[in-house]
Amino acid sequence: MSNLTVIQEEISTDLAAAGIESILPESVKMSTFVRSAAVAMASNQALYNANRDSLVMSLIQCAKDGLVADNKEAAIVTFNTNTAPKGKPQNWVTKAQYMPMIDGVMKRARMSGQISVLSSKAVFNEDQFDYWMDENGEHINYRPMFKGGEMRLAFAFAKLLSGELIVEVMSKADVDKVRAASKTGTYGPWKDWYERMACKAVMHRLAKRLPNASEIVEMCEAGMNMEFDPRTEKEIAPLIENSIEELKSLLIDKPPEKYLPWLGVESLDDVTDAIASEKLPLLRNRKQ
Numbered sequence: 001m002s003n004l005t006v007i008q009e010e011i012s013t014d015l016a017a018a019g020i021e022s023i024l025p026e027s028v029k030m031s032t033f034v035r036s037a038a039v040a041m042a043s044n045q046a047l048y049n050a051n052r053d054s055l056v057m058s059l060i061q062c063a064k065d066g067l068v069a070d071n072k073e074a075a076i077v078t079f080n081t082n083t084a085p086k087g088k089p090q091n092w093v094t095k096a097q098y099m100p101m102i103d104g105v106m107k108r109a110r111m112s113g114q115i116s117v118l119s120s121k122a123v124f125n126e127d128q129f130d131y132w133m134d135e136n137g138e139h140i141n142y143r144p145m146f147k148g149g150e151m152r153l154a155f156a157f158a159k160l161l162s163g164e165l166i167v168e169v170m171s172k173a174d175v176d177k178v179r180a181a182s183k184t185g186t187y188g189p190w191k192d193w194y195e196r197m198a199c200k201a202v203m204h205r206l207a208k209r210l211p212n213a214s215e216i217v218e219m220c221e222a223g224m225n226m227e228f229d230p231r232t233e234k235e236i237a238p239l240i241e242n243s244i245e246e247l248k249s250l251l252i253d254k255p256p257e258k259y260l261p262w263l264g265v266e267s268l269d270d271v272t273d274a275i276a277s278e279k280l281p282l283l284r285n286r287k288q
Helices: 003-017 030-042 045-049 052-064 102-110 172-181 194-207 213-221 243-251 256-263 273-287
Strands: 074-082 092-100 115-124 128-134 137-143 151-160 165-171
Touching: 003 030, 003 052, 030 045, 030 052, 030 074, 045 074, 045 092, 052 074, 052 092, 092 102, 102 115, 102 194, 102 213, 115 194, 128 151, 137 151, 137 165, 151 172, 151 194, 165 172, 165 194, 172 194, 194 213, 243 273, 256 273
Parallel strands: none
Antiparallel strands: 074 092, 115 151, 128 137, 151 165
């Protein structure tokens, strides 16, 4: 029995116990999903040895988005986190983290049913590219020369069923600003898949103008600033699955009489997604 077969049987059992088959959309077969996860684990020893609960949770998040962990639609990466309480001896544990890739983000965006064409590309020195606006809207003209060279910009566009064309363009300097702001800008996906991360960065900007914008923006942001390098030794906050839980985590040490009036609720249980989306940016800026 091959090592891949053994791993596939192991992860299949774990995922079945987690009920992941009921989460997967009809377009993704359970066998395909399991095999992609097994291949990722077989090719990455750190991932195979990662905390299994975090791995299963990452794959559940991947399944909810209707993606497979094939390093095209999505990747499962690893990072070190200190699980010891403050004041206690450090206890570093390798955990898994789900990260949608640009192909997966676009796949999910197309599921909205309101987009007829969606794409994001890196443009190199020899490629022909032009972007302009007039009274009829936005326009692009792109012809790749397939000669390689240095990337000079990245762009993304969406054509809605209404016929409207939405375009975003980022120069390499703009892309590098996003990379510089990322905690993982010098390793991981920014090092290994620079052009694909550039496409993800410009898709993030475009996503804010698309139907179901909040969901697509969240997918674009996943993994962009997460510390997952196994060599790092920095304390990492626990994974937070939604905006309401993140808001609660930022307010947990503050007196309720100060933040409840600000939120306009009587208790944190009354917080809605809309309230969390409005207040979170303010809290994050204060924290920084």
